[in-house]
Amino acid sequence: MSFLKIILLVTIYFYLSTNYNVEKVYEFENVFIEFGSLSSDNHIDGYIKIYDKETNDLKDEIIYDTGGYDLFKYMAIVGEGEFVIVCDTYYFNLDYKYPIYRNSILLKYNTLGDLLLEKPIDFRPSNYYNHNNLLILINNNEEIIYNQDLDILDNIEIANEVVGDFAYQFQGKAMVNGTEVEDILIYYPGIYEITIIDGEYNFSFNVTVHPDIKITGEDYPNGYLGSVIIYGLGELFLNNDRYEMGTEISQVGNYDLVIIGMNNYSSHLNFTILPDVVCNYGDYNQERLIEGQVFYEPIQIYSNAQSMFLNGGIYGSDLIDYPGLYSLTLYGVNSFEVTISFLLKPSVSGVEDGRTYNEVDLRLFGEALLNGKKISGSQLIDKDGEYLLELLLDDEVIQSIKFTIKRNETENSENIREFLSYLKYVFLFITLIGGVVILRKK
DSSP states (O other): OOOHHHHHHHHHHHHHHOOOOOOOEESSSSSEEEEEEEEEETTTEEEEEETTTTTTEEEEEEEOOOEEEEEEEEEEEEEEEEEEEEEEEEEEOTSSSSSEEEEEEEEEEEESSSSEEEEEEESSSSSEEEEEEEEEEEETTEEEOHHHHTTTEEEEEOEEEEEEEEEEEEESSSEEEEEESSSSOOOOOOEEEEEHHHHHHEEEEEEEEEOOOOEEEEEEEEEEEEEEEESSEEEETTTTEEOOTTEEEOOOEEEEEEEEEBBBEEEEEEEEEEEOOOEETTTTTTEOOTTEESHHHHHHHEEOOSOOOOOOTTTSSSBOSSSSEEEEEEBBBEEEEEEEEEEEEEESSSSTTEEEEEEEEEEEEEEEEEEEEEEEEEEEEOOOEEEEEEEETEEEEEEEEEEEEHHHHHHHHHHHHHHHHHHHHHHHHHHHHHHHHHHHHH
């Protein structure tokens, strides 16, 4: 008989003489796992079968054998794709009719079938529980709590406040606010009382689920610029009016968002929609107005605020054409108020400090003193002399410019330059004529 036939016969005999004692089946994300004990010819091993969740095909089978009797008693889910098997081991003594308990072992696997951790324990559990990804073993009415790494914990730690959603893994039965549920996955904001019941085991706690509120918009340190939209679960009230999620909010102002959830839960969220304030100046210049900005020409200011006041008076985007320190106050809904200060400084074109001119065409923004006499607008200065131009801001001199008009000297200089240029052309003409005469004599 060939070796291959022997192997085939042994395999057929094994499957005919073995018996799978299924303890339980668990579903994971991509697989489901069956575990239990496999008995054959007065021998017992623990087994795990891993099936593809979509096709139901057997992906892997794990046989655990310490050489004695190995009974897989319980499976606890301790993480995403990880679980722990509680295994009781026995030895067989021919003097006894039944196997004798030896010890218990904790076996940590992943859903790929890899054995990640093996840890013997020094007591025989009388019961087993699993929730919050923890394994709880009972030893003489005492709870021994193991975490994902099979380390012993002093107590069960639970996050009693979460933002957005709350998920909780358990075996047995769960009650949420007195109603039995198949799984615990809470999205809606509120206060929840959760009880896990598994036979005689009972564990209760409270959790508050806060809403995960999203506000879309152009985010600035002190608020939002432009319109915003709010997304979030719960009953939403904006400045005491019911708000429908996804509705655009565009009015400048302060907003108080109240979220109402389960079991008298409520929370507040405050935010501000800031005014968009732009100023126009010159021919094509436009920019956002900022605190302390300085201009040297007339400006116009525009905003989406509810109202604007300039230096205490109502302002409607008129041209601001006089130098000075200005205070612009903008108002919005729900007592919103913000003030921006800016300065328009006087300026002059057509003259520079320390220069000498034939004449000067001054163009002033604001007022100035010219040799002690107040002037504004445009001025043509063509008389010889020394001049002192002093720019005024609130009747205080902020800049001094000295210049000189020497009209005659400048004109003589111009005449000399023109005469020399003329002589150059005369000399060139004479030279050309002389050359022609010489050629004719020859």
